[in-house]
Amino acid sequence: MRFLSSLALAFFVGKTYATYRDFGIPVSTATVQVQAFNVVNVTFVNGPEASLIGPVLPGRGSVPFPNYAFLVTHKNSTRIVWDLGLRADTANYAPSIAGLFTAGIITVQPGAKGMTDLLTQGGVPLSSINQVIWSHAHFDHVGDMSKFPSTTQLVIGAETNTATFPQNSGASLLASDFANRTVTKIDFSKATLKFGSLKAIDYFGDGSFYLVDTPGHFPGHMSALARVTPTSFVYLGSDTYHNAAEIRPRPAFQQNFPCPAHLLAEAKTAISTDFFWSPKTTDGAFDVVSRADPLMIASDLPTSLTADPLTAGISLAKVAAFDADPDFFVVVAHDLSLRESLPYFPKTLNSWQTSRLKQNTVWNFVDPTNPAFLLSPL
Numbered sequence: 001m002r003f004l005s006s007l008a009l010a011f012f013v014g015k016t017y018a019t020y021r022d023f024g025i026p027v028s029t030a031t032v033q034v035q036a037f038n039v040v041n042v043t044f045v046n047g048p049e050a051s052l053i054g055p056v057l058p059g060r061g062s063v064p065f066p067n068y069a070f071l072v073t074h075k076n077s078t079r080i081v082w083d084l085g086l087r088a089d090t091a092n093y094a095p096s097i098a099g100l101f102t103a104g105i106i107t108v109q110p111g112a113k114g115m116t117d118l119l120t121q122g123g124v125p126l127s128s129i130n131q132v133i134w135s136h137a138h139f140d141h142v143g144d145m146s147k148f149p150s151t152t153q154l155v156i157g158a159e160t161n162t163a164t165f166p167q168n169s170g171a172s173l174l175a176s177d178f179a180n181r182t183v184t185k186i187d188f189s190k191a192t193l194k195f196g197s198l199k200a201i202d203y204f205g206d207g208s209f210y211l212v213d214t215p216g217h218f219p220g221h222m223s224a225l226a227r228v229t230p231t232s233f234v235y236l237g238s239d240t241y242h243n244a245a246e247i248r249p250r251p252a253f254q255q256n257f258p259c260p261a262h263l264l265a266e267a268k269t270a271i272s273t274d275f276f277w278s279p280k281t282t283d284g285a286f287d288v289v290s291r292a293d294p295l296m297i298a299s300d301l302p303t304s305l306t307a308d309p310l311t312a313g314i315s316l317a318k319v320a321a322f323d324a325d326p327d328f329f330v331v332v333a334h335d336l337s338l339r340e341s342l343p344y345f346p347k348t349l350n351s352w353q354t355s356r357l358k359q360n361t362v363w364n365f366v367d368p369t370n371p372a373f374l375l376s377p378l
Ligand SMILES: [Zn+2]
Pocket: 138, 140, 141, 239, 333, 334
C-alpha cells in the first residue's frame, strides 16, 4: 500500500531532479572551500539610463545591491578568486564606466574597499592567489587586476571582449586589467560535460570545481559549481539574475521549498495585485502558491545591462533546475535577499546544507521586511 501511494505520488509529480546525480554530475569526494565577501554595497538607479530588472514599480527605481566575490581554495592549496567586485577608486575606471558613477547612476557606499584590500586585511596575501576568474567582464566584477602580482593568472570566458581603453576609446576595460600576466580563455565549445542542460568544464580534473556556461547576460558570462561536500554544491551564479524574484517561484522549486506559512500570509497583502497576479489571486490578496512563473524579469529595455535578454532567460531557466534542487545552493553576485544571512569570510559556505541556509533564505524576496523586496509600490 505504501509502495502504491509513493508510486502514485511519483506519477503525479512527474520528472523532477532528486539529487545532483540526476544532473549528470559525476561522483567525487574532492571538495573546495568557498568563502564569501561582500566587496561593496551600491545604490543603482534602475531607470531610463541603465536598467537591470523589471517591472520597476512606483518608488522602486533606486535599488540597493551588494557585490559578492568568493575565495575558492582547493585541497592542493590552489587559491582562486571568483570575481573581484567593483574597484574602490571608481574614478580610475575607463571613462565609459567612470561616467556611471559621476552621473549618479551608481552610488558606492562611503569608505568602500576593493576585494584586494579585503583579502590582504583578511591575511590572504595577493601573491597566494593562483588565479582570478572573472565570471564576466562587467566593471562590477573585474576589480583592479593591477594589484595582483604577475604570478596570478587571469581566467575569462572565450567570448569576452578584451578591447581596452585608451587604445579603444569606448572600451570598458583597461590595459592594466591584462598587463603582465597569463590570461586563459575558457572555451565551452570544447566542453565534454553537460549538467542539466548546461555545458561544464571540470576545472581541477577531480570533480571539485566546475565552470558552467551560462551565456546571455554579457559575452563570456560563466557560472561555477563548487562541490563543498561530496554530495552538496554551491552554485556561483554570477549575474544569471539580480533579484531572487527573477528565478522564483517556479513549480519544482515550490515543491521542494514550500513557502513558510508566515511569509505566505505576509506576501498575501504585501505583493501588489495591481502589478502581480496568479490563478488563485483575488484583488488585494496575492496567492504565491499558484504562481508558476518568476515575478520579475531581467530588463529587456534598450538600456538593459543584459546584453542578450532572450539567451539570458534560457540560461536562467536552466539554472532554475539547480535552484529547485536541495543539493545546490545558488548564490548570485548581487542577491540582496541573502546579504544579512550569508556567512562571510573567514567563515565558509561549506556547511550551507546542514545549517539550513537555503531553507532559511530562499523566500526572503517575498518578505516585505527584507531589503530585497520590490513587489509593491513605495
Ligand atoms: Zn554584476
